[in-house]
Amino acid sequence: MSPLKSRVTALAAAVVGAALTTAVLAPVADASERPLPSRVVTAEGPVRGAVTGAVRTFQGIPYAAPPTGERRWRKPQPVRPWSATLDARTPGSACAQPTDQPIAIAGGGSEDCLYLNVTTPAGRSARLRPVIVWIHGGSFAYGDGASYGAAKLAAARQGAVVVTVNYRLGAFGFLSAPGLRAPANLGLLDQQAAMRWVARNAGAFGGDPGDVTLMGQSGGAYSVCAQMVSPGARGLFHKAILQSAGCVGPDGSFTRAQAEEQGEAVVAAALGDGAQDVDSRLRALPTADLVEASASGHDGFRPVVDGEVVPEAPARAIAAGRFARVPVLHGSTRDEMSGLAGLDEVMTGKPLTAEGYAEKVADRFGADAPAVLAEYPVGRYPAPAAALSAVLTDADWSTAALDTQRALARHTSVYAYEFAEVSAPYFRGVPRPASFSLGTGHMTDLAYVFENELFEPLDAAQAELSDTVVGYWSRFASTGRMDGPGLPSWQRFADDDLYVQRLASGNVGRTDFAADHHYVFWKGLASS
Numbered sequence: 068m069s070p071l072k073s074r075v076t077a078l079a080a081a082v083v084g085a086a087l088t089t090a091v092l093a094p095v096a097d098a099s100e101r102p103l104p105s106r107v108v109t110a111e112g113p114v115r116g117a118v119t120g121a122v123r124t125f126q127g128i129p130y131a132a133p134p135t136g137e138r139r140w141r142k143p144q145p146v147r148p149w150s151a152t153l154d155a156r157t158p159g160s161a162c163a164q165p166t167d168q169p170i171a172i173a174g175g176g177s178e179d180c181l182y183l184n185v186t187t188p189a190g191r192s193a194r195l196r197p198v199i200v201w202i203h204g205g206s207f208a209y210g211d212g213a214s215y216g217a218a219k220l221a222a223a224r225q226g227a228v229v230v231t232v233n234y235r236l237g238a239f240g241f242l243s244a245p246g247l248r249a250p251a252n253l254g255l256l257d258q259q260a261a262m263r264w265v266a267r268n269a270g271a272f273g274g275d276p277g278d279v280t281l282m283g284q285s286g287g288a289y290s291v292c293a294q295m296v297s298p299g300a301r302g303l304f305h306k307a308i309l310q311s312a313g314c315v316g317p318d319g320s321f322t323r324a325q326a327e328e329q330g331e332a333v334v335a336a337a338l339g340d341g342a343q344d345v346d347s348r349l350r351a352l353p354t355a356d357l358v359e360a361s362a363s364g365h366d367g368f369r370p371v372v373d374g375e376v377v378p379e380a381p382a383r384a385i386a387a388g389r390f391a392r393v394p395v396l397h398g399s400t401r402d403e404m405s406g407l408a409g410l411d412e413v414m415t416g417k418p419l420t421a422e423g424y425a426e427k428v429a430d431r432f433g434a435d436a437p438a439v440l441a442e443y444p445v446g447r448y449p450a451p452a453a454a455l456s457a458v459l460t461d462a463d464w465s466t467a468a469l470d471t472q473r474a475l476a477r478h479t480s481v482y483a484y485e486f487a488e489v490s491a492p493y494f495r496g497v498p499r500p501a502s503f504s505l506g507t508g509h510m511t512d513l514a515y516v517f518e519n520e521l522f523e524p525l526d527a528a529q530a531e532l533s534d535t536v537v538g539y540w541s542r543f544a545s546t547g548r549m550d551g552p553g554l555p556s557w558q559r560f561a562d563d564d565l566y567v568q569r570l571a572s573g574n575v576g577r578t579d580f581a582a583d584h585h586y587v588f589w590k591g592l593a594s595s
Contacts, residue, residue: 102189103273110267112149117156118189121222125185125272126213127159130264131257133179134235139350140242140249143181143260158184158213162236163354164205165363169497170521171209178239178354183261186217186229187272195275197544198265200304201231202258204285204311204510206365208237216518219533223541225551228274232261234290238361241368243323244330246345251326251373255293262303280306280544284513288312289319293370293377295391296384306547308396308540311403311509313467314385315474320377321369329367336360385471388478394547395475396540398484398567400491401583402506403464408456409500418502424451428458435592442588450503465584466593473562482549483560483567485580486512488532492523515570516540528572536570 103123106115116125131143138144159182161172188196199220203210212231221229234240240254250256262279269276281304283291291307292314294300312319321329337360338348349357361367372380384390412418419427424445429436439458448454472483491507492514493499505511514522515533525533535554542551549557549568555575558566569578581587 103187103191106152107271109271111146113152114155115152116185120218121189122218123185123187123189124218125155126157127182128153128155128185129159129181130183130232131181131260134181134239134253134257135178139178139239140247140253142250142253143257146181158182158211159233161211161213162233163239163358164209164236165358165361167363168209168365169494170205172211172214175355175358176211178235180211180233180235181257181260182212182233183264184213184217184231185272186221186231187274188222188226192226192273195270195278196226196228196273197278197280198228198230198269198274198276199280199282199308199540199544200262200265201229202234202281202283202287202290203231204283204287205236206286207241207254207290207368207370208286208361208363208365210236210286214519214521215513218518219537220516220540223537225538225541225545227541227544228269228272230261230265232258234258234261237363237368238333238357241326241371242330242333242361243321243326243371243373244334244345244349245327246334246342247330247349248346250376251323251371252293252376255290255297255370255376256299258290258294259297259299259303262300266303277305278545279304280308282308282310282540282544283312284310285312285510289314289370289381292319292381292385295393296378296381296389297376298378299376301391304391304393306394306396306544307391308543309398309471310512311399311464313399313464313471315382315471316467317382319369319382320380321371322380323371323373326369326371329362333360333362333367386474388474390475390478392479394480394482394543396482396484396543396549397468397472397475398486398570399464399468400507400509400512401485401487402456402460403509404459405453405456405503405505405508408452408459409503409505412452412500412502413498418450418500419452419455421445421451424455427455431459432462438588438592442585448503452500453503456503456506461584461586461589465580466586466589469565469581469584469586472560472567473565476560476562480547481560482543482557483565483580484570485567485578486515487569487571487574487578488529489571491515492525492529494521495523532570532572532575535575 129146161176162180163176166175217229234254234257266276288309289312445454475481486507488507491511515536557568567580
């Protein structure tokens with residue numbers, strides 16, 4: 068992701084919780100009359116979770132051997148089977164990561180981290196349920212699966228088995244460096260190992276291994292883009308949900324040269340310039356030293372076009388139709404960059420001025436700045452920072468979103484959406500700018516899908532929208548369509564009919580996404 072795009076997630080501060088509502092939950096009576104057992108026997112060994120209300124949860128299940136010691140920078144290896152019942156009532160460790168960003172996991176995690184979590188309805192079903200595999204975001208450097216509570220999504224009317232996954236991050240999952248004898252894309256290979264675990268074990272949890280939806284947001288959704296073109300993921304998933312990732316965009320992957328340039332900086336920080344015996348010395352470093360040497364922030368790591376795991380750039384492959392042609396649900400938020408646009412005001416207490424807006428546009432767009440300022444005159448917006456948010460959102464996110472939807476729709480079924488709340492729950496404990504509303508910024512759509520502590524609580528109207536959204540997501544995972552009972556009509560996206568569904572409290576329906584985000588202007592600017 069570009070520095071301007073990715074820095075928005077630095078506003079995040081810890082994860083949120085939407086209360087379960089009976090409007091979308093499976094009938095609790097079914098769970099209480101014939102509850103499923105809290106003990107499940109997997110292909111690797113028995114696990115014991117917990118039954119809480121309408122759902123069962125199993126946490127900290129190892130899906131691969133710990134990638135520690137001699138397994139550092141090795142492909143994921145099979146986990147050693149066990150016979151005693153594994154206590155699966157608490158999460159496993161998050162993967163090792165820096166702690167310099169608010170979205171980081173407290174404590175920094177561990178290299179022993181290849182765990183997943185399973186949430187299912189507590190009640191029995193006459194049929195196997197669809198499976199949703201969640202790949203968390205965090206710029207390939209931060210986050211974990213356990214932070215995303217999936218009770219509401221699992222217990223929606225359609226019912227689903229939801230699996231949230233850890234995968235190696237940063238230098239442990241995506242480092243490519245001269246002298247390091249290691250495969251690229253270990254984080255993506257971990258994700259594939261987790262999907263193979265699902266293929267083996269979904270049935271034990273009541274899930275259908277032949278009906279798997281791969282779902283991600285931001286870095287997690289860019290992972291889904293990569294998995295859609297990866298030979299190793301073929302047949303492991305059957306639908307895809309991508310939130311806030313333009314697969315057909317400029318920054319979803321690194322070339323080998325770009326990755327090695329980033330890797331050289333990590334090696335220099337860890338071992339010094341001109342280091343010898345890079346492989347053996349890096350493998351001997353303590354975890355904390357490697358984390359400290361890693362490129363922190365949001366721009367150091369990406370999937371790498373290695374010719375094997377990622378045979379070509381996802382943007383190029385998807386534009387050319389060379390991808391797994393599964394049904395896709397794809398979208399973004401209306402105000403992806405509002406957090407970044409308001410960051411200076413939050414930090415200094417001083418709103419952006421009209422002159423400051425013009426300077427920022429000039430810094431970003433150079434010779435094209437006059438055209439951008441004419442297309443987005445500051446007087447049309449409630450504040451200069453609101454104008455900047457619109458410019459950056461449309462340039463960095465919205466154009467790529469529509470390009471992605473058009474490319475996918477030429478070859479498969481696509482449903483497109485935009486989260487467009489006037490005011491979505493914001494990051495808990497993080498101040499908002501006073502000069503303009505942040506609308507629905509990057510990541511804040513997740514408050515409507517998962518339970519966690521990152522976001523402020525939903526109000527009554529937002530909770531109602533959450534019910535609708537979870538109903539849509541559940542329906543798509545179950546059928547690949549959006550025509551569920553009680554849900555507002557949602558038509559398929561097509562290259563000759565750019566149907567995008569607006570998701571906003573009390574205002575769900577078609578929106579003119581292309582016009583709202585100046586699509587024709589940006590395409591013309593790119594071609595000039």
